[in-house]
Amino acid sequence: MERPYILHMFTPGAQMSPFDVNMAADAGYQVITPYCGVTLEQVTGLTQDAIFSRGPKGVARTGIFIGGRDVLLAADMLERARAALVPPFQVSLFADPSGSYTTAAALVAATEAALRRHHGLALRGLRVLLLGGTGTVGRIAGVLCAREGATAVLSSHKGLAAAQAAAGQTGARFGVTLEAVSGHTDAERRAAIAEADVVMGVAAAGVQVMTAADRAIAARLRVAADVNAVPPEGLAGVGVMDDGRPLEGTAAVGLGALAIGNVKYQVQHRLLVRMREAKPAVCFGFDDAFAVAREVLAGPAGGAGG
Structure with a gap:
């Protein structure tokens, strides 16, 4: 039996965005779990709980998404999660607080x-x-x-x-x-x-x-x-x-x-899919989102609907 794709979603806010939950499901994640009220200090422990429980094969089907409404805090949380990874237990990471990065x-x-x-x-x-x-x-x-x-x-x-x-x-x-x-x-x-x-x-x-x-x-x-x-x-x-x-x-x-918004939707979807499929693990922030937005706009339609 293949292990499911799991996305752990961290937010310092009171709730995770329904928009982001929907996007994760549409990108192919099968188990999506929000963690609300997460502080910067808790990121290391939560990240290591997520990586050590699945083994090297399961960890390849595990991701962490960082939301919230504070772009500076989200960047710090992304860095903290990346620093908490212990090879070969490495998961893909993606920050997009309030959809602002995409x-x-x-x-x-x-x-x-x-x-x-x-x-x-x-x-x-x-x-x-x-x-x-x-x-x-x-x-x-x-x-x-x-x-x-x-x-x-x-x-x-x-x-x-x-x-x-x-x-x-x-x-x-x-x-x-x-x-x-x-x-x-x-x-x-x-x-x-x-x-x-x-x-x-x-x-x-x-x-x-x-x-x-x-x-x-x-x-x-x-x-x-x-x-x-x-x-x-x-x-x-x-x-x-x-x-x-x-x-x-x-x-x-x-x-x-x-x-x-059409470009934003395509960018977030592509990054979530790439995150799920990535081997080795990846870490996506707003620079990666910008590169993908350019890719979308350079597509066959050559415009915002590209």
Whole structure:
């Protein structure tokens, strides 16, 4: 009898995301067990409980997924789990807190593809403004943009101090420089938008962070990408299905939440399948998600549905 594929899902939160549980089942895991309220200090013990009970053959059919809502803590938990592995008892690992790693990867890869397709540009040298950028997706998208040579700017409606704290903490953790601006007032937000080549709407669902009036002063804008699928749109004029549609009154094209979300779904599915099938074991974070997002977008369809 073949041993089942088991996925242990760790989250520091009160519950594991049903979305991630569904994704794991669709990727072929047969036993899926959530562990809630997990602290960083508990990761080593839980990981070693998972690896030593199955033997070298069973451990190849075992994986650990790390969720939650804190992108910095998830990265630390992933590192702690990897350090707890004892060869040959090695399992595959994958962190995607609140879906932020795969969503950010899809967002940045889709933006990169739109820049190339519609403007002949790369991210390098451009100024990317992340409205609502202190959240889970914004921080990781900012890191990915910075690593591609862009100036990534986190904006917060709470003001400059909140944006600076998020930019400083996230940049230090992942070895990049992130800038910060205040989006607290209309004037501050518009000043930041006026200087941006790319605007990413990464605020909470149902919150509009760029209005039609804001868009009117976006003279440099080339891509407006929005991950908010809940009305009203996060970036005014960007529809949820938009995949390179010209944005009225600008030289930009829009990328909507469902177009980006399609890429995100494919990225998470592919990583979970690869994690389950991997020999030897693998460890996936947001850099791996970004590589797979580029792979999805380079597929036969050549766009967000690729």
